[in-house]
Amino acid sequence: xxxxxxxxxxxxxTEFATLEINGFPQWLSDLGASHPAEVRTVxxxxxxxxxxxxxxxxxxxxxxxxYSNDGLASLLAPVLLQDLEAGLSLPHGATxxxxxxxxxxxxxxxxxxxxxLGISKFEQETDVALAVQYLAAVFSISPVSATAxxxxxxxxxxxxxxxxxxxxxxxxxxGNSMSGSCFKAITVPPPEIIEELMLLSFKTHKQxxxxxxxxxxxxxxxxxxxxxxxRGSVFGRFVKTPxxxxxxxxxxxxxxSTIPVAPTRLGALAEQxxxxxxxxxxxxxxxxxxxxQSAETSPHTxxxxxxxxxxxxxxxxxxxxxxxxxxxxxxxxxxxEKEVQKWVADRLRLKQGRSYSVDREPHVVDEKEPDxxxxxxxxxxxxxxxxxVAESWGSGGVG
Numbered sequence: 382x383x384x385x386x387x388x389x390x391x392x393x394x395t396e397f398a399t400l401e402i403n404g405f406p407q408w409l410s411d412l413g414a415s416h417p418a419e420v421r422t423v424x425x426x427x428x429x430x431x432x433x434x435x436x437x438x439x440x441x442x443x444x445x446x447x448y449s450n451d452g453l454a455s456l457l458a459p460v461l462l463q464d465l466e467a468g469l470s471l472p473h474g475a476t477x478x479x480x481x482x483x484x485x486x487x488x489x490x491x492x493x494x495x496x497x498l499g500i501s502k503f504e505q506e507t508d509v510a511l512a513v514q515y516l517a518a519v520f521s522i523s524p525v526s527a528t529a530x531x532x533x534x535x536x537x538x539x540x541x542x543x544x545x546x547x548x549x550x551x552x553x554x555x556g557n558s559m560s561g562s563c564f565k566a567i568t569v570p571p572p573e574i575i576e577e578l579m580l581l582s583f584k585t586h587k588q589x590x591x592x593x594x595x596x597x598x599x600x601x602x603x604x605x606x607x608x609x610x611x612r613g614s615v616f617g618r619f620v621k622t623p624x625x626x627x628x629x630x631x632x633x634x635x636x637x638s639t640i641p642v643a644p645t646r647l648g649a650l651a652e653q654x655x656x657x658x659x660x661x662x663x664x665x666x667x668x669x670x671x672x673x674q675s676a677e678t679s680p681h682t683x684x685x686x687x688x689x690x691x692x693x694x695x696x697x698x699x700x701x702x703x704x705x706x707x708x709x710x711x712x713x714x715x716x717x718e719k720e721v722q723k724w725v726a727d728r729l730r731l732k733q734g735r736s737y738s739v740d741r742e743p744h745v746v747d748e749k750e751p752d753x754x755x756x757x758x759x760x761x762x763x764x765x766x767x768x769x770v771a772e773s774w775g776s777g778g779v780g
Contacts, residue, residue: 391416395423404445410452421456428457429464432475440475447478447485458486465498476511480518484564487522492567496523500530510549517553517564524570528577535581544588547581548608555614556607572622572761576630579619582612586641616642620650623762624683628654661685677734683762686737690755690764693732697725722768726753729766 391412398409413420427442446453461479465471471479480499487495499519506512520527531550535543556563589609594600619627631651635644661684664672672678680686701709715721730739740754753766 388416388419391419392423395420399423399427399442399445401445405449405453410450413453413456417456420453421460424453424457425460428461432469432472437472440478443475443478443482447481454482454486455488456486458483459488459491462487462491462495462498466494476514480514481564484518484521484567492522495519496526500526503530504534509546513546513549513553517550520554520570521564522567524568524574528570528574532577532581540585540588544585547585548589548604548611551578551582551611551615552604552607555611555618569761572619572624572626572763575615575619575622575761579615582615583640620654623654623658623681623760624764625658628658658682658684671735675735677736679735679759680737680757681760681762682757683764686755686757686762687764689736690729690766693729696732697728718768718770721770722753725768729753729755 394412395409398405398412409420424442424446428440428446431437431440431443446457461482465479483495496519499515502515503512503519506515516527516531520531531546535546538546553563589605589612620631628651631647631654634640634642635647635651640647661682668679678685678689680689701707701712712721712724715724726739733739735758737755737757740756753768755764755766757763
């Protein structure tokens with residue numbers, strides 16, 4: 382009987398929390414952690430009522446959850462995803478906060494379902510602005526798959542429609558809060574994705590440059606301004622991406638006469654990129670203490686990441702030769718180069734700590750296929766690793 386009373390009190394407290402004028406009270410997050418089922422039930426009922434009742438001018442509970450901490454979003458995201466999969470139709474103005482909740486609150490195991498739903502909505506929705514919101518939400522979680530769908534869609538449009546789609550998508554993914562829906566990046570876009578979007582923005586630059594404001598009208602910021610800011614953000618993100626890939630890409634762009642950036646400017650940016658990559662990044666506040674606790678650094682540049690990786694490989698070599706449980710004979714007995722690559726990649730992943738993550742990706746610059754891609758956890762910096770079988774088992778190629 383006592384637990385039933387506590388559950389009833391939790392539901393009633395949540396109902397009172399929805400009556401707050403300026404968002405939820407701070408204690409609701411703690412209540413959601415201790416009584417998730419009761420809080421979820423009440424908030425989901427309120428949100429469903431807002432979404433299905435006619436004439437609702439403002440989705441108060443929905444907005445409050447969307448802009449609360451991720452704890453409440455994680456309670457509501459699974460049930461809202463089920464509602465959308467079941468065919469729930471969102472009224473005008475509700476799409477953005479619902480997507481905010483899903484992006485902020487979905488567990489990693491549920492993101493593939495959302496990717497499928499969001500891409501389907503993008504491909505089927507006739508309202509471009511609404512369709513782009515779904516794809517931008519997918520981009521924040523799965524930038525590679527979202528970009529592939531976006532590029533395919535844009536390539537089949539005429540120049541005007543393509544420019545409009547690029548404007549909206551870049552503003553939704555790289556704009557600020559003033560430009561509309563901006564979703565928190567759960568997955569950092571790889572450098573090659575940023576480059577692909579940058580090149581697409583250059584492709585449509587001719588139509589953008591032809592825009593003219595009507596004379597005699599007071600200046601007012603519009604969607605075109607937000608799109609221009611987003612285009613600049615994409616280019617800025619690209620040139621600030623550490624690594625030789627950015628440097629070589631900037632040099633290639635210098636030779637392309639269609640690029641709307643002066644070759645001298647691109648050359649200066651390439652030189653700046655090379656200078657910055659040659660220097661170790663300064664440690665941010667708290668890094669010294671974190672290093673003291675873990676004996677691991679958090680590299681920010683490709684140079685620092687490569688140094689960490691070389692150190693890990695040297696440790697592996699020492700362990701193969703001198704460790705009490707040496708795996709040298711095991712490694713030497715592996716039947717193929719592919720198996721050796723998998724063994725080394727697994728060891729690098731075991732040693733990654735807070736420094737980097739280990740990926741296997743199909744393509745990098747010039748369509749080469751690396752054996753392993755190492756990414757810094759703190760930034761977009763990455764290093765490709767080629768692992769070759771040689772007479773000396775202590776060597777590995779780091780590029």
